[in-house]
Amino acid sequence: MKIASVMLLVCGLLAGAAVGATQTENYGMSALPAPGNVTIDGKSDDWDLTGGIFACNNVEEQRDRHSAWLHMMYDKDNLYVLARVKTEKLAERNGLRMLMLTA
Numbered sequence: 220m221k222i223a224s225v226m227l228l229v230c231g232l233l234a235g236a237a238v239g240a241t242q243t244e245n246y247g248m249s250a251l252p253a254p255g256n257v258t259i260d261g262k263s264d265d266w267d268l269t270g271g272i273f274a275c276n277n278v279e280e281q282r283d284r285h286s287a288w289l290h291m292m293y294d295k296d297n298l299y300v301l302a303r304v305k306t307e308k309l310a311e312r313n314g315l316r317m318l319m320l321t322a
Contacts, residue, residue, distance in 0.1 A: 240277040248272050250291035250298060257292065257299055266290060266301055 275286035290301040
């Protein structure tokens with residue numbers, strides 16, 4: 220009986236940890252008109268950041284270590300995408316993977 224109680228306690232703790240992780244849910248993203256000329260220089264000072272979305276797999280524990288703000292703007296010729304990423308592993312992987320689903 221003691222083993223069954225311990226197993227139930229461990230299962231409950233594991234289930235509680237899994238339920239506690241809150242992932243962001245983003246079902247759409249707006250592309251805003253560029254407020255002026257856009258320079259591709261890795262800086263965001265010429266961007267309108269008001270339409271961005273926040274993406275994180277575990278907001279409670281990883282928002283300051285593994286998350287991103289994503290933004291899109293457009294002008295008559297181009298669509299611009301900006302990802303402001305916080306991660307500890309980007310340098311190890313030497314890249315960033317982003318999935319965009321279109322209708």
